[in-house]
Amino acid sequence: xxxxxxxxxxxxxxxxxxxxxxxxxxxxxxxxxxxxxxxxxxxxxxxxxxxxxxxxxxxxxxxxxxxxxxxxxxxxxxxxxxxxxxxxxxxxxxxxxxxxxxxxxxxxxxxxxxxxxxxxxxxxxxxxxxxxxxxxxxxxxxxxxxxxxxxxxxxxxxxxxxxxxxxxxxxxxxxxxxxxxxxxxx
Amino acid sequence: xxxxxxxxxxxxxxxxxxxxxxxxxxxxxxxxxxxxxxxxxxxxxxxxxxxxxxxxxxxxxxxxxxxxxxxxxxxxxxxxxxxxxxxxxxxxxxxxxxxxxxxxxxxxxxxxxxxxxxxxxxxxxxxxxxxxxxxxxxxxxxxxxxxxxxxxxxxxxxxxxxxxxxxxxxxxxxxxxxxxxxxxxxxxxxxxxxxxxxxxxxxxxxxxxxxxxxxxxxxxxxxxxxxxxxxxxxxxxxxxxxxxxxxxxxxxxxxxxxxxxxxxxxxxxxxxxxxxxxxxxxxxxxxx
Numbered sequence: 001x002x003x004x005x006x007x008x009x010x011x012x013x014x015x016x017x018x019x020x021x022x023x024x025x026x027x028x029x030x031x032x033x034x035x036x037x038x039x040x041x042x043x044x045x046x047x048x049x050x051x052x053x054x055x056x057x058x059x060x061x062x063x064x065x066x067x068x069x070x071x072x073x074x075x076x077x078x079x080x081x082x083x084x085x086x087x088x089x090x091x092x093x094x095x096x097x098x099x100x101x102x103x104x105x106x107x108x109x110x111x112x113x114x115x116x117x118x119x120x121x122x123x124x125x126x127x128x129x130x131x132x133x134x135x136x137x138x139x140x141x142x143x144x145x146x147x148x149x150x151x152x153x154x155x156x157x158x159x160x161x162x163x164x165x166x167x168x169x170x171x172x173x174x175x176x177x178x179x180x181x182x183x184x185x186x
Numbered sequence: 187x188x189x190x191x192x193x194x195x196x197x198x199x200x201x202x203x204x205x206x207x208x209x210x211x212x213x214x215x216x217x218x219x220x221x222x223x224x225x226x227x228x229x230x231x232x233x234x235x236x237x238x239x240x241x242x243x244x245x246x247x248x249x250x251x252x253x254x255x256x257x258x259x260x261x262x263x264x265x266x267x268x269x270x271x272x273x274x275x276x277x278x279x280x281x282x283x284x285x286x287x288x289x290x291x292x293x294x295x296x297x298x299x300x301x302x303x304x305x306x307x308x309x310x311x312x313x314x315x316x317x318x319x320x321x322x323x324x325x326x327x328x329x330x331x332x333x334x335x336x337x338x339x340x341x342x343x344x345x346x347x348x349x350x351x352x353x354x355x356x357x358x359x360x361x362x363x364x365x366x367x368x369x370x371x372x373x374x375x376x377x378x379x380x381x382x383x384x385x386x387x388x389x390x391x392x393x394x395x396x397x398x399x400x401x402x403x404x405x406x407x408x409x410x411x412x413x414x415x416x417x418x419x420x421x422x423x424x425x426x427x428x429x430x431x432x433x434x435x436x437x438x439x440x441x442x443x444x445x446x447x448x449x450x451x452x453x454x455x456x457x458x459x460x461x462x463x464x465x466x467x468x469x470x471x472x473x474x
Contacts (some may be wrong), residue, residue: 012261019254027249032240041250048257050420050452056396057419071416079455123239141201142237143244148203156416167197174232 004065008055015055019048025066025144026073032139033077035128046076063153070146070154074136119180126176134169137162187215192222196229323377324351327359330380331373340373340385341365358383370424396422399447399462406469409451409460417453424448425461446470 006014023044030043050072051058058068130138136155140146146154148162155162192215198204199212216223328349331337337346344365353360359375363385373385399422403409413419425448447462461470 012258015261016254016258019257023249023253028244028247031247032244037247040247041253044249044253045257045260049260050418052257052261053421054418054452056422072418075416075452075454119235120239120242123235124243127236127239127243138236139240142233143240148198148201163198163203164194166201167194170197170229170232170236173236174228177232177235178228 004058004060007052008058010055015048015052018051022066022069023048026069029070029073029139029143030077032127032143033074033135034080039080043073043076043080047073050076064150067150067154070140070144070150071156074140074155078132078136116180118183119177122176122180123173126173130169130172134165134172137165138169141166187211189215189219189222192216192219193225196222196226197233199226200229200233323354323359326377326380327351327354327361327375330375330377330382331361331363334373334375334382334385336382336385337363337371337373340371395445395447395464398464398467399449402462402464402467403449403451403460403469406460406472408472409458409469412451412453412458415453417451417458420450420452420457422447422449 001009003014003017007018026047027040027044030047031037031040034040034043047069051069054072058065127135127138137151140151140154141148148159148166151157151162152159192212195204195208195212199209204212216226328351331349332346338344341363342365346363346365348364350362351359354377357376357378359377361373361375363371363373365371371385374383375381376383400419403419404413425446446464449460449462451458451460456474458472458474460472462468463470
């Protein structure tokens with residue numbers, strides 16, 4: 001019996017292994033979607049409770065586990081999003097400078113990207129203000145590196161819609177960066 | 187090829203998500219259009235910076251270490267509640283009359299059920315208020331069932347978690363009892379002698395019945411439509427159906443006492459409950 005078969009049959013220890021494998025992925029997507037750690041923590045729990053309750057409905061032959069997890073995570077985040085006013089992430093929420101992280105080299109290739117703090121903060125605010133249609137596709141693409149087809153599958157939307165939503169999101173962010181550039185030139 | 191069309195596809199071009207034909211067309215256009223080359227350059231920078239920003243934001247977040255313990259506790263809670271049942275409105279006319287005598291002792295209903303049972307709860311609460319003439323028959327029945335060694339034995343020694351009085355007729359009360367470990371027992375109580383006359387286990391769904399319920403709901407066009415939209419089947423629970431009414435064909439009073447399944451379906455923030463008649467193989471109601 002493999003791990004999936006074990007947790008699907010109700011083995012809580014196997015489910016704990018699954019949780020440990022995917023908790024960071026789920027938590028980070030949730031955090032990017034809901035913009036604060038408290039809500040992301042709640043989403044993390046809701047997602048795994050849902051996975052447990054719906055375990056008999058997951059069919060590995062029909063799709064990847066990660067796609068299913070993405071779908072459940074996005075659904076839970078959107079539920080919260082609908083219930084609340086959008087929250088803009090406070091960059092100084094923990095008292096830690098986000099920019100320190102940038103400088104600490106969290107990037108995959110930091111040498112290629114030169115970004116001012118002001119630019120970064122505006123970009124974060126713009127990403128956080130993308131609405132429920134655009135934000136999940138943007139996050140799944142640029143945080144999780146999902147292909148368009150995987151995003152379409154995770155969000156249950158047509159491939160063409162993924163393409164147009166990502167194009168729209170990029171245009172929105174482009175406007176923000178052009179604006180920042182103009183402000184810096186003045 | 188128009189620049190407007192090319193601009194729409196530049197993001198997908200950067201993501202390497204175009205078909206080979208589209209890619210060739212964009213390349214050909216870029217080789218002759220300075221404006222679109224500039225746009226590509228800008229979008230390349232936007233893409234890199236956005237990816238960097240998203241990853242930096244994500245790097246701030248670390249899943250809390252205590253999460254698993256909290257989830258585990260809830261899983262245990264789910265397991266003990268796996269046999270929560272509900273009362274369904276029978277297709278037989280008049281079946282609800284009996285259900286109006288519902289009394290809830292310690293409600294453990296799913297939130298979605300709460301509104302449906304609000305009336306019953308109010309009635310239950312009213313019945314719970316001590317009467318100057320002694321306890322109501324419902325309170326008496328619930329009290330006897332809760333303290334009955336027969337009921338406890340039928341629950342395999344488990345303690346009583348929930349009681350529901352579903353019927354009182356000729357001094358005999360029918361009480362459905364749920365144990366803390368999720369077992370369910372139907373107890374018949376003689377209110378005159380204040381004794382449990384019979385305590386039988388149920389309802390429970392076998393794996394085969396759960397499979398059957400799943401096939402029935404999946405074959406229902408209304409459910410199929412929800413599943414096609416990305417809905418997921420959340421859980422399958424046994425449902426005790428006990429009702430009486432007049433058979434419109436024969437004119438005779440009939441009683442039914444059956445185990446059906448209740449299938450919960452989630453889509454976004456909405457939830458549907460399908461009441462599945464396992465005997466007749468159909469979804470009787472699908473309510474949001």
